[in-house]
Amino acid sequence: MSDKVRKTIIAGNWKMNKLRKEASELASALVAGTKGKENLPEIVLCPPFTCLDVVVAAAKGSPVKVGAQNVDHRDSGAFTGEIAPPMLVDCGASYVIIGHSERRQFFGETNQTVPLRVKAALNHGLTPIVCVGELLDERENELTDPVVKRQVGAAVTGLTEEEILKLVFAYEPVWAIGTGKVCESKEAARVVALVRSTLKASFQNKETAEQVPVLYGGSMSAKNAEELLAQDEIDGGLIGGASLKADEFLEIINHACKRPRLSATKA
Ligand code: PEP
Numbered sequence: 469m470s471d472k473v474r475k476t477i478i479a480g481n482w483k484m485n486k487l488r489k490e491a492s493e494l495a496s497a498l499v500a501g502t503k504g505k506e507n508l509p510e511i512v513l514c515p516p517f518t519c520l521d522v523v524v525a526a527a528k529g530s531p532v533k534v535g536a537q538n539v540d541h542r543d544s545g546a547f548t549g550e551i552a553p554p555m556l557v558d559c560g561a562s563y564v565i566i567g568h569s570e571r572r573q574f575f576g577e578t579n580q581t582v583p584l585r586v587k588a589a590l591n592h593g594l595t596p597i598v599c600v601g602e603l604l605d606e607r608e609n610e611l612t613d614p615v616v617k618r619q620v621g622a623a624v625t626g627l628t629e630e631e632i633l634k635l636v637f638a639y640e641p642v643w644a645i646g647t648g649k650v651c652e653s654k655e656a657a658r659v660v661a662l663v664r665s666t667l668k669a670s671f672q673n674k675e676t677a678e679q680v681p682v683l684y685g686g687s688m689s690a691k692n693a694e695e696l697l698a699q700d701e702i703d704g705g706l707i708g709g710a711s712l713k714a715d716e717f718l719e720i721i722n723h724a725c726k727r728p729r730l731s732a733t734k735a
Contacts, residue, residue, distance in 0.1 A: 474678075474679060474680075474681050474703050475509070475510050475681050475703065475704075476509035476510065476681075476697075476703055476704045476724050476727050477509055477510045477511075477512060477636060477681055477683055477703060477704035477705075478509045478510070478511050478512070478704050478705055478707065478717075478720060478721050478724050479511075479512035479513075479514060479535065479563070479565075479597060479638075479683065479704070479705070479706045479707065479711075480511075480512070480513050480514060480707050480708075480711025480712075480717055481514045481537060481565060481568070481685075481706055481707065481708045481711060482513070482514060482515045482516065482519075482537075482708075482711060482712060483516075483537070483570070483708055484516055485516070485712055486515060486516065486519055486712070487519075488518065488519050488522045489522075491515045491516075491519035491522055491523055492519075492522040492523065492525070492526050494712070494714055495513055495515075495522070495523040495526035495527055495532070496526045497714035498511070498513065498532065498714055498717060498718065498721075499526060499527055499530045499532055501714060501718040501721075502530070502531075502532065502718070502721060503530070505721075505722075505725055506725065507725045507726075507727075508531060508721070508724075508725055509704055509721065509724040509725065509727070510531075510533065510704075511531065511532045511533065511721060512532075512533045512534070512535045512563045512597070513527065513532060513533070513534055513535070513711075514534070514535040514536060514537050514563065514565055515534070516537065517536060517537075517551055517559075520534060520536060520556070520559040520560065520561055521559050521560070524559060524560035524561070533562050533563055534559075534560060534561050534562065534563070535561055535562065535563030535564055535565060535595075535597065536551065536556045536559075536561050536563075536564045536565070537564075537565045537568065538551070538564070538565065538566070538568070538571055538575075538585075539551060539552070539553050539556060539564045539566065539585055539588065539589055539594070540552050540553075540585070540588070541553075541581070541584035541585045541587070541588040542588070543588075553588050553589055553591065553592035553594055554592055556592075556594060557592050557593065557594065561594065562593075562594060562595060563594065563595045563596075563597055563636075564585075564589050564594045564595070564596055564597070565596075565597045565599060565638075565706070566582055566585045566586055566589065566596045566597065566598050566599070566623075567582040567585075567598055567599045567600065567619070567623065568599045568640075569599060569601060569640060569642045569645055570645075573642075579618065579619060579622035579623075580622070582598065582619075582622060582623050583622055583623055583624070583625040583626060583627075586598060586623055586624075586627070586635070587626060587627065587631075590627070590631050590634055590635075595634060595635070595636060596634075596635055596636065597636045597637075597638055597683070597706060598620075598623045598635055598636070598637050598638070599637075599638045599640050599685070599706070600616050600619035600620055600623070600637060600638070600639060600640070600663065601615075601616065601619075601639055601640040601641045601642050601644075601645075601685075601686070602615040602616060602641055602642065602643075603615075603642045603643065604642065604643035607641065607643060612641075612659065613659075613662060616639065616659055616662055616663060616666070617662065617666045620637065620663050620666040620667065621666060621669070623635075623637075624667065624670050627670070629670065629671055629672070629676065632667060632670055632671070632680065633676070633679055633680065635680060636680075636681045636682075636683065637663050637680065637681070637682045637683070638682070638683040638684070638685045638706040639656065639659050639660050639663055639682060639683070639684055639685070640684075640685035640686050640706060641656075641659075641686050642686075643686075644685075644686025644687050645685065645686050645687070645708065646687070646708055646709060647686075647687060648687050649686075649687060650686060650687045650688065650689075650692050650696070651684070651686055653692075653695045653696050653698070653699050653702075654699070656684045656686075656696060656699065656702060657699035657700070657701040657702055658701075660682045660683075660684060660699075660701045660702050660703075661701045663680075663682045664677050664678060664680060664682055664701075665677070667680055681703040681704065682701070682702070682703055683702065683703055683704045683705055683706045684696055684702045684704075684705055684706075685705060685706030685707065685708070687709070688705040688706075688707045688710060688720065689707075689709075689710045689716065689720070690710065690716045690719035690720055690723075693705065693719070693720040693723045693724075694723045694726075697723050697724055697726075697727055698727075704724060705720065705724075707720060
């Protein structure tokens with residue numbers, strides 16, 4: 469058994485918001501607001517592609533990391549409108565969100581395209597934040613578990629144990645994203661645990677799956693973050709709307725600072 473400690477991660481998905489000046493100001497306010505804090509989680513800001521460089525500049529010299537919201541699986545070529553992994557690395561990004569429900573819903577992302585992007589991101593040293601989660605209709609038809617298991621299984625297709633250990637997952641029930649309807653914390657923790665137990669199939673030593681960080685996303689806010697982050701299983705948040713205002717995002721980070729660092733063996 470390993471004593472590896474799972475990271476707490478607070479990631480902000482800015483979606484299609486912020487111009488460069490606004491992005492730079494928000495990132496600078498977050499860097500200033502986290503300075504000197506103890507027990508900080510890993511903080512990841514995921515602005516639109518056009519703001520990556522200004523956010524990287526604002527975060528320079530701080531522990532704040534920068535991520536993109538999508539990535540193509542090819543390195544270059546005639547793929548108009550796409551962004552390749554080396555381009556993200558070139559901009560200073562170290563994370564990338566893959567398989568967000570809005571990409572699945574509006575831009576043709578599927579369980580077939582997700583693993584290609586995951587593998588490409590890993591090949592270039594980017595940390596994928598892989599999003600999984602059920603639609604409202606699927607939840608109402610008691611399909612949450614099979615849907616999530618299928619998405620997790622697909623995402624790790626063809627990956628080695630070593631590669632899977634570099635992933636971060638985010639359980640994001642689609643009905644909770646941007647709706648203000650947060651998943652009840654015990655239920656969120658149950659599905660987060662299901663993500664990890666699904667990963668067991670990929671490891672010879674099943675306990676190793678306990679090392680993979682799994683976040684919760686879906687209307688996480690300054691009001692509900694404390695309760696969600698109090699769940700041992702939940703290793704942090706992927707936050708949309710509430711990551712766009714420095715004060716609210718900093719409040720969520722403050723709640724994360726109070727989390728004890730859990731040993732993967734105890735989680
Ligand atoms: C998201 O975009 O991943 C998300 C969870 O959004 P929100 O926090 O606004 O629900």
